[in-house]
Structure formats: structure tokens, C-alpha cells
Amino acid sequence: MDDLALAFEAAVVGRSCRVERREADWAFDLLNKTGLAVGCHWRLVSPDGIVLTDEDHGQRFGLPEPVDAEAKANALLAGATVSSAAVDRATADLCLRFSNDLRLDLVNNSSGYEGWRGSFDHGGNEASIIAMGGGGLAFF
Numbered sequence: 001m002d003d004l005a006l007a008f009e010a011a012v013v014g015r016s017c018r019v020e021r022r023e024a025d026w027a028f029d030l031l032n033k034t035g036l037a038v039g040c041h042w043r044l045v046s047p048d049g050i051v052l053t054d055e056d057h058g059q060r061f062g063l064p065e066p067v068d069a070e071a072k073a074n075a076l077l078a079g080a081t082v083s084s085a086a087v088d089r090a091t092a093d094l095c096l097r098f099s100n101d102l103r104l105d106l107v108n109n110s111s112g113y114e115g116w117r118g119s120f121d122h123g124g125n126e127a128s129i130i131a132m133g134g135g136g137l138a139f140f
Contacts, residue, residue, distance in 0.1 A: 002089070004122065004139045008129045009085040011120040012096065016081050017104075019073040026054060028104070030082070033121060036094075040115030040131070041107045044076055051076060051102065076102060092131035094118075108135065 015030040028036040043053040057069035080100040087094050092115060094106040108115030108131045115131040130138040 004127065004129065005087050005089065005137055007122050007127070008118055008120050009087060011122070012082050012085045012118075014081055016079075017077045017096075017098075019070055019077065021057065021070040033126060034119060036106070036116055036118050038106055038116045039113070040109050043105050043107070044073060045103045045105060047101055076100075087129070087131075087137065088135075089137065091135045092116075092137055094131070106131070108133075110134075 011034060012030055015032075015034060018029040018031075020027040020029065024039070026038040026042065028038060030036070038054075041054055044051045052067075052069055052072050054069060056067045056072075058066045060066050077098065077100075080098040080102065082096050083099050084097045085095070092108040094104075094108075094116065096104040098104070106116050110133045112133040114133055117131070118129040120127055120129070128140050130140075132138050
């Protein structure tokens with residue numbers, strides 16, 4: 001099982017990322033049939049601190065218009081590629097580090113529901129990794 005987690009981590013390195021807000025979740029498209037469907041909390045972090053989170057979407061924060069987290073995430077990640085990926089084997093949290101010093105944290109925050117699902121090419125076949133509720137990983 002750890003072999004598949006390592007394969008997933010390797011499969012996302014070097015990829016660019018496009019973010020899309022969908023009706024019930026967020027999609028992080030890493031291109032070429034590789035991506036993430038995210039139903040848990042996520043955040044983009046710079047060396048100075050948290051830059052953007054899923055919970056910022058639609059908030060005003062005293063601004064003239066609500067935050068469009070999809071547009072802002074895409075602007076922040078434009079031109080960057082994944083430089084490393086790490087899945088916490090106990091909690092199933094995911095950390096993607098980007099070439100522009102940003103990091104994307106997916107925080108698996110339920111003991112019962114899946115937090116996120118990744119799809120990737122594994123030896124010419126499509127594989128999926130699932131962040132299980134309560135932590136841990138499942139593959140198919």
C-alpha cells in the first residue's frame with residue numbers, strides 16, 4: 001500500500017495546477033488525468049503564513065467585493081509546478097509544495113467522511129487514492 005502512496009507522490013511532482021470551485025467540492029487539476037477532488041479544508045501557505053483557504057471563498061473581510069478563492073488560487077499558482085508531495089500516512093493530510101514557495105495543505109478533517117480523492121497514472125493504468133474518514137488511505 002505504501003508503494004501506491006509513493007507512486008502518487010511521485011506522479012504529481014513537476015505538474016502545474018488549476019483550481020476550480022464546484023458545487024460540492026473543489027477540483028485541483030494537475031493535468032494529464034491527474035488531479036484532486038477535495039471535500040475537506042485546504043489552504044495555501046507562503047513562508048509568511050496563510051495566504052488563502054477554502055473558507056475565504058465568498059468572504060468580504062472589509063473588501064469591496066467577496067473573495068473569489070478560485071480566481072485568487074489560480075493567480076497564486078500560475079506558472080508554478082509541484083516540487084514535492086507528501087501524504088501523512090496516519091491522518092491522510094496532503095501537502096504539495098510548489099516551485100514559487102507556496103504550499104497547498106489538504107486537511108482531512110472528518111472521522112467518518114472521505115476528505116479528498118486523487119487520480120493519477122500508475123503504470124499506464126488510472127489509479128485512485130482516497131483520504132479515508134478518520135485517517136489512512138485507500139487505493140483502487
